[in-house]
Amino acid sequence: MSRQVTITIDGQQVTAAEGDKLLWVALDHGIYIPHLCGIREKEHPDASCRLCFVEVEGLPNPVTSCTLPVKEGMVVRTRSERVDRLVRTAFELLLSNHRLSCAKCGKNGRCELQKIAQERGLKLKLTRMRSLLVEKPVDDSPEKFYYDPNRCVLCGRCVWADREKAKIGAIGFVRRGMDRRVAAFWEQPLADSPCIECLACVEACPVGALVAKEMKE
Amino acid sequence: MEIEITAEEREAIKTTVAEALEKNSYRRDRLLPILQEVQGRLGYLPREAMEQIASSLKIPEVDVYSVATFYNQFRLNPPGEHQIKVCMGTACHMAGGHIIMDSFARRLNIKEGETTPDRKFSLERVACVGCCALAPVVVVNENVEGKVRPTRVDGILMALGKEIGKKNEEEKR
Numbered sequence: 001m002s003r004q005v006t007i008t009i010d011g012q013q014v015t016a017a018e019g020d021k022l023l024w025v026a027l028d029h030g031i032y033i034p035h036l037c038g039i040r041e042k043e044h045p046d047a048s049c050r051l052c053f054v055e056v057e058g059l060p061n062p063v064t065s066c067t068l069p070v071k072e073g074m075v076v077r078t079r080s081e082r083v084d085r086l087v088r089t090a091f092e093l094l095l096s097n098h099r100l101s102c103a104k105c106g107k108n109g110r111c112e113l114q115k116i117a118q119e120r121g122l123k124l125k126l127t128r129m130r131s132l133l134v135e136k137p138v139d140d141s142p143e144k145f146y147y148d149p150n151r152c153v154l155c156g157r158c159v160w161a162d163r164e165k166a167k168i169g170a171i172g173f174v175r176r177g178m179d180r181r182v183a184a185f186w187e188q189p190l191a192d193s194p195c196i197e198c199l200a201c202v203e204a205c206p207v208g209a210l211v212a213k214e215m216k217e
Numbered sequence: 218m219e220i221e222i223t224a225e226e227r228e229a230i231k232t233t234v235a236e237a238l239e240k241n242s243y244r245r246d247r248l249l250p251i252l253q254e255v256q257g258r259l260g261y262l263p264r265e266a267m268e269q270i271a272s273s274l275k276i277p278e279v280d281v282y283s284v285a286t287f288y289n290q291f292r293l294n295p296p297g298e299h300q301i302k303v304c305m306g307t308a309c310h311m312a313g314g315h316i317i318m319d320s321f322a323r324r325l326n327i328k329e330g331e332t333t334p335d336r337k338f339s340l341e342r343v344a345c346v347g348c349c350a351l352a353p354v355v356v357v358n359e360n361v362e363g364k365v366r367p368t369r370v371d372g373i374l375m376a377l378g379k380e381i382g383k384k385n386e387e388e389k390r
């Protein structure tokens with residue numbers, strides 16, 4: 001068992017196991033920090049979404065909380081002008097190639113982007129940037145779910161679930177830059193891939209990209 | 218668009234991949250050199266080659282595809298008899314390189330990175346060929362065409378033996 005440490009987050013004292021990543025410690029104690037790519041079980045997080053920044057006393061710049069192991073006596077602030085600015089920009093960058101139409105989205109009301117917007121008082125629309133969205137076709141081939149690449153934030157949670165939970169290897173990241181997306185081999189429809197439709201990836205997806213179909217009786 | 222491959226080609230793919238794997242001791246961390254070897258000998262990475270590599274290395278097929286589509290060096294389609302490379306470097310991009318790309322794509326009825334089913338033409342993007350003053354630039358086989366306008370596209374293709382007239386009739390409908 002690792003040692004218990006006491007740290008302070010936004011003035012609140014919390015105890016946690018030494019070395020646990022700050023993001024999960026905060027979330028476990030009901031303190032919200034925006035996050036999309038973070039995976040609790042992953043030892044070396046990708047830290048690619050750049051949403052989970054916090055200020056730590058003694059560190060010159062904001063740091064990503066998903067990569068930060070907690071230490072005894074650590075003093076953390078989840079908000080500051082610098083943190084807010086970083087989060088606002090990263091958030092708008094994500095929206096700049098996102099099909100924003102929550103009313104027509106299968107995750108409306110259960111979406112992590114909506115949650116971040118609400119928690120941080122951010123708008124779910126572009127204000128400073130223009131949209132770079134190039135509409136890509138939705139893969140509707142599986143029986144139980146669909147994949148809408150236009151709403152994918154490339155967080156990698158589905159790929160992790162496919163490998164580590166389902167242990168299949170049906171999906172991965174393909175191409176690069178603006179063309180990057182989650183796909184099966186040869187970008188063939190998921191129904192023609194090794195996918196077994198266990199829905200592990202669908203459960204992992206924080207947004208409206210992998211969505212379970214409404215099941216009819 | 219899938220390109221048909223002959224039984225002979227299929228055999229060649231099999232042996233080439235087997236040799237590339239052998240040479241790299243079937244090591245997963247040698248995936249990149251394996252892909253380079255296969256492309257070096259076949260000119261591209263056929264789907265069958267990627268499937269064979271994945272099953273031999275016991276990794277998901279999508280992982281091979283993921284690497285092959287990440288690096289611009291790799292191509293998924295056989296090079297055409299005539300290779301058309303549209304420059305997308307900064308200067309050509311600013312001068313409308315993507316419009317030239319679109320014109321070729323429409324004329325050849327393939328997308329960037331693809332090869333026509335008769336394997337006469339392949340279309341790809343390149344990043345700066347080093348003569349930015351001539352932007353937008355297209356390299357046709359080994360010849361540089363400068364200051365290309367969409368209206369030149371038909372001429373370039375016709376010089377390479379493409380029958381444009383017929384296509385026009387079809388399009389007018």
Ligand code: SF4
Nearest residue numbers: 101102105111207208
């Ligand atoms: S994924 Fe979330 S933010 Fe995007 S359209 Fe759906 S509900 Fe809205």
Ligand code: SF4
Nearest residue numbers: 152153155156158205
């Ligand atoms: S499909 Fe969902 S879980 Fe997968 S990368 Fe996209 S947003 Fe993340």
Ligand code: FES
Nearest residue numbers: 038047049050066
């Ligand atoms: S959760 Fe930390 S960078 Fe994405």
